[in-house]
Amino acid sequence: MKVFVFAENQKALLELCCGARQIGERIEAIVINSQDDKDTEVADKVWSIPQQDNAMLEDYTETIAALLEREKPDLLIFEPTKRCKLIAGRLAAMAGTSVMTDLIELTKEGEGSHLVYGGAAIRKEKLNTSLAIATIGPGVLQGSKETGKGEIELFPFVEPIRKIKVLNKEQKPKLSVNLPSAKRVIGVGRGIAKEEDLGMIRQLADVINAEVGCSRPIAEAERWMPKETYIGVSGLMLAPEVYMAIGISGQVQHTVGMNRSKVVIAINKDKNAPIFGQADYGIVGDLYKVVPALLDQLK
Numbered sequence: 001m002k003v004f005v006f007a008e009n010q011k012a013l014l015e016l017c018c019g020a021r022q023i024g025e026r027i028e029a030i031v032i033n034s035q036d037d038k039d040t041e042v043a044d045k046v047w048s049i050p051q052q053d054n055a056m057l058e059d060y061t062e063t064i065a066a067l068l069e070r071e072k073p074d075l076l077i078f079e080p081t082k083r084c085k086l087i088a089g090r091l092a093a094m095a096g097t098s099v100m101t102d103l104i105e106l107t108k109e110g111e112g113s114h115l116v117y118g119g120a121a122i123r124k125e126k127l128n129t130s131l132a133i134a135t136i137g138p139g140v141l142q143g144s145k146e147t148g149k150g151e152i153e154l155f156p157f158v159e160p161i162r163k164i165k166v167l168n169k170e171q172k173p174k175l176s177v178n179l180p181s182a183k184r185v186i187g188v189g190r191g192i193a194k195e196e197d198l199g200m201i202r203q204l205a206d207v208i209n210a211e212v213g214c215s216r217p218i219a220e221a222e223r224w225m226p227k228e229t230y231i232g233v234s235g236l237m238l239a240p241e242v243y244m245a246i247g248i249s250g251q252v253q254h255t256v257g258m259n260r261s262k263v264v265i266a267i268n269k270d271k272n273a274p275i276f277g278q279a280d281y282g283i284v285g286d287l288y289k290v291v292p293a294l295l296d297q298l299k
C-alpha cells in the first residue's frame with residue numbers, strides 16, 4: 001500500500017510517517033516548503049510544496065488534490081487538527097470518497113475503527129474507493145525503526161479556485177503544554193472545588209515532570225483551563241506512559257481519551273467511581289489530603 005501523510009505540526013508528521021510503516025510499504029510525506037532534513041529521514045519521499053505569501057493551509061488543497069491525481073496513493077492520512085480535517089473533507093469531496101475520522105485503529109487491509117455514540121461504541125469501516133482518506137490521532141500507529149530514503153521533490157503550487165482572503169492576523173496565546181507528546185499527564189476533574197486549587201495540582205505535576213490536562217467540565221463549564229487541554233472523545237486522545245486522574249469520575253467520554261495510557265493512577269474519594277475500573281493504582285481518598293501527602297513524599 002502506498003501511503004501519503006500530511007500534518008500541520010512537524011512532530012505529528014514524523015510520528016504519522018513512522019507509524020504508517022505498520023500499514024504501508026511506501027510512505028510519502030506532503031509538506032509545505034520543506035527544508036528540514038528530519039522529514040526525509042522518515043519518509044521514502046517528501047513532496048515539498050512552495051510556501052505562498054498570505055496563504056492559509058486550506059489554500060493548498062487544490063495542490064494536494066493535483067498531487068494525489070498524479071501519484072495515486074492508496075491512502076492519505078492526516079493529523080486530526082481542525083485545519084487538516086477541513087482539507088481532508090474537501091479532498092474527499094473532490095475525489096468522490098469519504099473520510100474515516102479520528103481513527104483509534106487502522107489495519108493493513110485499510111479497515112479503520114472509530115468511536116461513535118459519544119464513545120459508547122466502536123464502528124469499523126472500510127472505504128471501497130481507490131483512494132482512502134483518514135485522520136489519525138497521536139499514539140494510534142506505533143512507530144517503526146525503519147527509515148526512508150530521503151528524497152525531496154518539489155511539487156508546484158496550484159492556485160485555488162476560491163482563495164481565502166486574510167484580513168487580519170492575531171496571535172493566539174500560546175499553550176505552554178503539549179499534552180499529546182507528554183510522557184506523564186495529570187488529568188484534573190470536578191473533584192477540584194476552586195480554580196486556585198489547580199496550583200496544588202501544578203506543583204505535583206512539576207515534581208513528577210508531568211503536564212496537566214483536565215476533564216471537559218473543567219474547561220467547558222468552569223473555564224478554569226483552556227479548551228485545548230481537555231481529554232476525551234470530543235477533546236484530546238492521549239496515550240502517555242503515566243496518566244494520573246485526580247477527582248475525575250471516569251465517564252466513558254473521558255476514559256476513551258486516556259485508556260491507552262500505559263499506567264493509570266486514580267485518586268477519588270468515591271470508592272465506586274468508574275475511573276477505578278481503568279486504574280492500575282487507585283487511591284480512595286480526599287484529593288485535598290492525598291495530593292499534599294504525595295507532594296510531601298515525592299519532594
Ligand SMILES: Cc1cc2nc3c(=O)[nH]c(=O)nc-3n(C[C@H](O)[C@H](O)[C@H](O)COP(=O)(O)OP(=O)(O)OC[C@H]3O[C@@H](n4cnc5c(N)ncnc54)[C@H](O)[C@@H]3O)c2cc1C
Binds near residue numbers: 217
Ligand atoms: C457527547 C458528549 C461528549 C463528551 N465529551 C467529553 C470529553 O471529551 N471529555 C470529558 O472529560 N468529558 C466529556 N463529556 C462529559 C462526561 O460525560 C462527564 O460528564 C465528564 O467527563 C465528567 O467530568 P468529571 O469526572 O471531572 O466530573 P464528575 O463526573 O462530576 O466527577 C467528579 C469526581 O470527583 C470526585 N471528587 C469530588 N470531590 C473530591 C475530592 N475532594 N477528592 C477526590 N475526589 C473527589 C467525585 O467522587 C467524582 O467521581 C462528554 C459528554 C457528552 C454527552
